[in-house]
Amino acid sequence: MEYFLKSERLGFTYWNDEFLHYAIDLWGNPQVSRFVVSEGVFSEADIKERLLLEIKNKRLYGIQYYPVFLLEGDIFVGCCGLRPYDTGKSVCEFGFYFKPEYWGKGFAQEAGMKVIEYALDTLNISNIYAGHNPNNKASERALKKLGFEYIEDTFYEPTGLYHPLYMLKQKKIFDKEL
Template sequence: MKEFFLKSIRIGFSIWSENDICDALELWGNPEVTKFITAEGTMSKEQVQQRLRNEIENYNNYNIQYWPIYLIETNENLGCCGLRPYDHENNILEMGIHLKEKYWGKGIAKEACFAVMEYAFRNLNANALFTGHNPKNSASAQLLKKLGFVYTHDEYYPPTKLYHPSYLMKKQNYMDVH
């Protein structure tokens, strides 16, 4: 049984460890998931292992990561959703989500992101959240609009070698609605 430090109605948030390599490979080893994450569209086993190490390092250094998320009812891994450092000086964190394809279109992304937004603003006292998406990923664009993020600019994202539409959610705007 996984331990969850954060829960929503259906989703439990855990913390990546080296023991989670199978979940990491199932997620980032799937070209349907990574087609919008990397320029190549795929990640090798070594790249997935490095990604897992990066998430663990982010947690060790900053107490945040793109946390692994699980269906509370079955303990099944859904993917990951969370935070990483973005603009330390202004206390702005970056939010992101990667879901296994069988969970697309079921409201999981919206539910997970709302839980992370709540956690970032209420527990971590972030001033704002930044996020972006691959310009070819229209589902992410729709999700960010539903979440209330405001488009600010296009930003170059080295892993995809593309300019990603980028958005911001200021703490005050979030608190006014929630």
């Protein structure tokens, strides 16, 4: 597999039409989707639509929630990346989804650090926001470890809940000022 970005254990590539099986494996898993949609699961049509949105975001904005693979064995583990938040102001939303068998192994932290570094150093993103389902405490901890700070709760229609919204604040991360 060819990767445009690598961390110690992970490789990042781009979603494409041939990756539908990876998208189904990730977003079709009820343990993953239960925090994303009120129904608890995505239909196959929803997953295809989500995949097409990621491909479109890459084409239009040069970013997406990049598919992430273990470097050892090219094993698909999830995705981590950026989405447009306010396209006119170079503002992005950061996020990640990992398959349950890879939870608790530090992959969200490792992938997040690499994506944030890439956003700041290569893409010159000015502001990065993130959110999570209020019931997903693991995502909350991961975002805080990455340097995100809570700013407000905002309504998220797909779950019908108010989700905490965070912003990557001006502080030292990765030994540099953000």
